[in-house]
Amino acid sequence: MMIYSDSKVARLLGSITKDHTIGFLDSWNEKRDHRQRLYISYDSTNKNCQAGDVDFVEFGKAKDDKGLPVFNLAIAFDKTNQVPLFYEEYPGSINDVSQFGFLVDKVIEYGYRRMGFILDRGYFSKDNIRYMDENGYSFIIMVKGMKDLVSALVASRIHTFETSRECVIRTYRVYGTTVEARLYADDTKDRYFHIYYNPALQAAEREQLELKIEGYKKFFRRLEGQEISFSRNISHYFDIYYGKGGGFLYAREKASVVESELALCGYFCIVTSEKMSAEEALTLYKGRDASEKLFSSDKTFLGGRSMRVQSQNALSAKIFIEFVALIIRNRIYTLLKEELFRIETRPNYMTVPQAVRELEKIEMVRRNNGTYRLDHAVTKRQKTILSAFGLDEEYVRFKATEIGRLLSDGMSLMDSGKNEGDDEDGENEEYIFN
Structure with a gap:
């Protein structure tokens, strides 16, 4: 793996403009199937930042409070197809409730009409509920059982379903029931309150x-x-x-x-705008775990815990690169997860980091005659991982032969037309974004 110099990385970050990121997001969302019924999970986080030349870094409600200003980062995730759709970066002083209306506007601009939002309690407000209704979007929102909004409703159902075998949801080891009611006094529609009881949570x-x-x-x-x-x-x-x-x-x-x-204690509630069972509502809401894992991946595996930049343009460029990396990583994760459902065992190497480490063991070495060949056969673990991507050992051998031929002819794997002798720092290199 080639390690690029700091100056080359800095030039890459400097070459990515706001127009590039907007153009990519427009193109990425244009290729989605807008006729399909979607559920979008929307979640946000914030990151501490000490850089002086970043305009949207402000003091706000930090999730990891270190006494530093923060900026907010939100991701919209297509739960139906397991794909990140777009992201938003905005000042740290803006709370989730205030930003949500701009998310709805962006969803409309991208052409998503047949969809619903899966939200946590941080986005709940009367104005946001009304705005989703006005634009024809459904919603699934979590509310704690102790909140004044639903506490009376929960209290009225206590000891009516907690041991009923008809109400058990075995997948999540909870009991659930559904009540139809208005969300607030001047609400114009009936909502569906799905009340759950979790003995362990209690x-x-x-x-x-x-x-x-x-x-x-x-x-x-x-x-x-x-x-x-x-x-x-x-x-x-x-x-x-x-x-x-x-x-x-x-x-x-x-x-x-x-x-x-x-x-x-032990009770929680999910409010939905569409009629569904308590089990269906909980299953859909649990899909938010995917967006939370995206943030975990961003901070843990992709180096997003510390941005290490000094300008707003570089920060925005790095966030864009991380989002593209998240798309790729999430696709790998989804395929590995689907493969786990097909095989009987649960091997510990079917995670993204372990799978990448296993595939990195597939090596080519240079022989005495100057040709490059596979150093050893593909292992059983590697075959299992490759099968998740629709590949097999024959494909690896084919690609190894092709790579060996290119190297023997003195051609680059990335760009066969690149001239030899280019400087390592790439001082004359241009970054082109189509």
């Missing part, structure tokens, strides 16, 4: 709540006699009492509030 959430309450009580003991005001989150669980001089005396737990939240 135990975890109850323990978390109990630890929170105990932590607050220890905190109170250190503050007795001090003049201090408490946050709304603390006053939600405790009645605060002060002395005549304004000093803090003690806090009394609001038993009814804590008990009501303990009762709602």
Whole structure:
């Protein structure tokens, strides 16, 4: 593998303009089947940045708060076909709710009409729901069971379905039921509230709540006699009492509030605009895991945790390159996953990093007569991986023979017409984007 110099990489990043990225995204989405019924999973993250010459780096709600300004990055993922569609980069001070309307506008511009959005609770707002309705898009949104929006609805169904065998969803080991209701007071349509109960989640959430309450009580003991005001989150669980001089005396737990939240632990709700079963709604929502894995891939495998650039143009160019790499990596991941379903065993080498390492072992060496040939036969593992891509050992041998012929003729694998003697840094090289 050729390692390019820093100057050549810098020239590549400098040559990619906004027009190039927009042109690629337009062409990429134009080739999608717009007649197909799609569900798009939309998710965002943010990254810390210390570069001084980046305009959209601002202080916002950082997911990994290091006291630095951030920029936001969002990806729209076609769950139906397992393909990333497009991405958005925007200032760190903009929250998810505010940005969502611009996403809908972009989806309309790309020509997607028969589709629905799969969103987490960070995108929920009355305006966003209404905007999707106005443009004819359906939605699937997660809401926690303790939220005021659905807590009363969940409470009304407690102890009615948690042990019913008709409500069990075996794939995810939860119980679910569906209720038809309006989302808010002036809603014009009936929505479908899919209420779920997860016994394992109930135990975890109850323990978390109990630890929170105990932590607050220890905190109170250190503050007795001090003049201090408490946050709304603390006053939600405790009645605060002060002395005549304004000093803090003690806090009394609001038993009814804590008990009501303990009762709602383990419950969550998915709201859909279209009629479907609780199992169908949960299966579709779980498709968001793919977009979350994309962000994990971006940060873990593709070096996106640190951008290592100093200008906005270079940052945008690197994000574009990462998006193209994500398309390729996701395709490899999808094919490997499909192959796993076809074979009986679950080998640990059918992950993207391990599969790439296995295929890198296929080597060609130069013999005494100057020709290049395969160094050894294709292994059983490599054959399994190749079969996921519709390839076999015969294809590897054919390509090896072709590569050996090109090298014997003194031709480049990438560009047979490239002149010999070009400088390593590529000072005279031009990057062309069609």
